[in-house]
Amino acid sequence: MADCVICKIIKGEVPAKKIYEDDDILAFLDVNGAAEGHTFVVPKHHYPIFEQVPDPLVGRLFSVSNKISTALFETLNVQGTNLFVTNGVSAGQSVAHFVINIIPRKEGDGINLQWQTRQLSEEEMSTVELKLKDGAAHVGVTESEDVIEKPIEKRKVVSGREEDYLWRSVNKKIG
Numbered sequence: 583m584a585d586c587v588i589c590k591i592i593k594g595e596v597p598a599k600k601i602y603e604d605d606d607i608l609a610f611l612d613v614n615g616a617a618e619g620h621t622f623v624v625p626k627h628h629y630p631i632f633e634q635v636p637d638p639l640v641g642r643l644f645s646v647s648n649k650i651s652t653a654l655f656e657t658l659n660v661q662g663t664n665l666f667v668t669n670g671v672s673a674g675q676s677v678a679h680f681v682i683n684i685i686p687r688k689e690g691d692g693i694n695l696q697w698q699t700r701q702l703s704e705e706e707m708s709t710v711e712l713k714l715k716d717g718a719a720h721v722g723v724t725e726s727e728d729v730i731e732k733p734i735e736k737r738k739v740v741s742g743r744e745e746d747y748l749w750r751s752v753n754k755k756i757g
């Protein structure tokens with residue numbers, strides 16, 4: 583996408599410290615990272631949100647992330663890593679291009695990923711459980727390898743309503 587800063591980095595129009603690259607995936611250092619070695623792992627195709635990334639590519643993105651995490655342990659002597667995805671504007675996603683963040687951690691580094699816990703009643707928990715079980719009934723069905731080659735428009739949308747919403751909210755924020 584023309585206005586996407588991550589697509590510009592992928593095309594080499596915006597400079598970045600690239601640490602890994604293959605046909606489908608790029609990993610580069612976050613210039614405003616939370617810690618030394620904070621890395622972004624991204625698909626080279628412009629997928630705004632997680633749900634749009636084809637299953638085989640999701641697998642590869644996390645496999646690459648795992649290896650970069652290992653490299654951080656080995657080369658920068660970090661003691662831990664956080665891997666996280668901000669998926670949708672409400673979750674803090676600021677660029678409409680799917681990103682896996684790898685944040686190197688050391689004891690006492692002051693990086694705060696804590697949140698207040700929220701106690702639900704047994705009834706509330708059961709309601710959520712039932713809704714989610716229903717919604718997750720098909721999670722074991724994965725897409726085949728050839729989906730990577732198909733453009734996003736041709737792919738089957740698993741739950742169009744949510745994707746539509748996220749897509750619109752992400753584009754609104756960017757536009």
Ligand SMILES: [Zn+2]
Binds near residue numbers: 586629678679
């Ligand atoms: Zn992009």
